[in-house]
Amino acid sequence: MTAILTLNAGSSSIKFGIYDTAPEPDLLMSGQVENLGPLARLELAGQSPAEIGPADHETAMAVILEAAGPVLAGRRVAGVGHRIVHGGKSFGAPMLLTPETLAQLRTLVPLAPLHQPQNLAAVAASQAAFPDAVQVGCFDTGFHKGHPFVNDAFALPRKFYDEGVRRYGFHGLSYDYITGVLRRDWPALAAGRVVIAHLGNGASMCAVQGGHSVGSSMGFSALDGLPMGTRCGQLDPGVLLYLMDQGLGRDEIARMLYHDSGLKGLSGISHDMRTLLRSDDPRAGEAIDYYVFRIRRELGAMAAVLGGLDGVVFTGGIGENAAPVRARVIEGMGFLGLDLDPAANDASATRIGTGATEILVIPTDEERVIARAVAAELAG
Structure with missing residues (x-):
């Protein structure tokens, strides 16, 4: 065997x-x-x-x-x-x-x-x-290949784009799996305009149209976009110039951005959302507030990229399990057709929305995507 x-x-x-x-x-x-x-x-x-x-x-x-x-x-x-x-x-x-x-x-x-x-x-x-x-x-970047130029490019001298300084997007295996589930179980939605929120220790969001990525919150590296467990998310590059002027070296800055920022840096307590949700420390609450704010901001941006919204899918460790985070993200989003069923959300049911725009919770399975690729290779 x-x-x-x-x-x-x-x-x-x-x-x-x-x-x-x-x-x-x-x-x-x-x-x-x-x-x-x-x-x-x-x-x-x-x-x-x-x-x-x-x-x-x-x-x-x-x-x-x-x-x-x-x-x-x-x-x-x-x-x-x-x-x-x-x-x-x-x-x-x-x-x-x-x-x-x-x-x-x-x-x-x-x-x-x-x-x-x-x-x-x-x-x-x-x-x-x-x-x-x-x-x-x-x-992980493969799902996003073929993005429109406007999503891939930075407004830097063109030679850098040609050399590979561009937005790549990440969490592609997760998005691949979720779009596959949508094609199987929600075919009408799969053909439409969907924002998938992969929320975990690493976090990003993807605008998907007809099953294809047309926008990603992550960019050149896995630092961009949403705040994460220990990573900063979107950051004004002027901050980095300032830190260098203050004498911080490359390694110190890299350590801070990758290991000491995000939920961990904002709270000063933990990178783990479970710990922060249980904490009564005001800094934990502020870290969650910022996390939710950035997700909501990105959701609006992704809806603009798509020209409308037919569905939102939550996935990843936080997206699948943190009902309070999902509730706060959707609160007040009725203008996008998003309304939450509180009981279904608390139970982490698959379908947690009641409005015109679907809201789903779908556990991701990156490993199955990988296993399928290996099986295909073995089959020749």
Whole structure:
């Protein structure tokens, strides 16, 4: 028997899945090592979390392979699929990770320094563990390729656009999965104008028309757009010039923007929305206020990009589970046809709207998108 392993290495977690190799892969096991750092924990579907203590991405990979041992017993891992955050100008569709491809992907590390090194480290670890397996990369930027020029470009000298300084957009695997669910279960909505809000430790929003991305809140890097767990979101570049004038170096600024900003920086308490929602500290409330404000602002902008709005989909860890955040985002949005059913929202039902514009909560499944790509490669 054979199996597919998927690895989704993010900035603070590594998610994994084990699937059979049928045309539509069936999930055999899933889990993640989350909260990477001094207090990491292993979460396996259907089991209570297990504290594993200090862990970085390398340690987490070893923990995952050990946990997967019983399920993989008697199965040969025929293919491993990887989430690769940045595909740059060249990479869109899933592809085999050859030495030449990996060399090109390493040149993109400066575009996604928080993610790309971890993604590529996971590839190296899986190559060592499963040397005969097919390795397939799936690109988070791929869903957004083909954007209109006005969404891709910055108002900088044109040579920089030609060199690749442009908006790429991210969370493409999540948007790919959600649009697939819409085509299957909500075909009329899938053909229309939808804003998908992927809200988690990383957060972004995407304007989708007829199943295709026409606008994204994220830009050149995974820092832009909405505030996130530890990342700043949209920022006036003049702030960076000011900080440099005050003597902060490149590494200090990068550390602040990627690791010490967002919900964590605003609250001074935590990057975790669950913790902030439970807190009575005024700073926690202010951080949530800012987070909600920026989502609402981006929702209005995306509706303008689309020329109207037929539906909104919440997904991601916060989008799927934080009913108070969803309620505050939708409050007062009746002018866009958005009205909330409070009981359905509190229950995190699939359909939580009562107005002319649909409001849905759909759990995302980036790993399944990756598994499908590997299965397609194995099928030839």
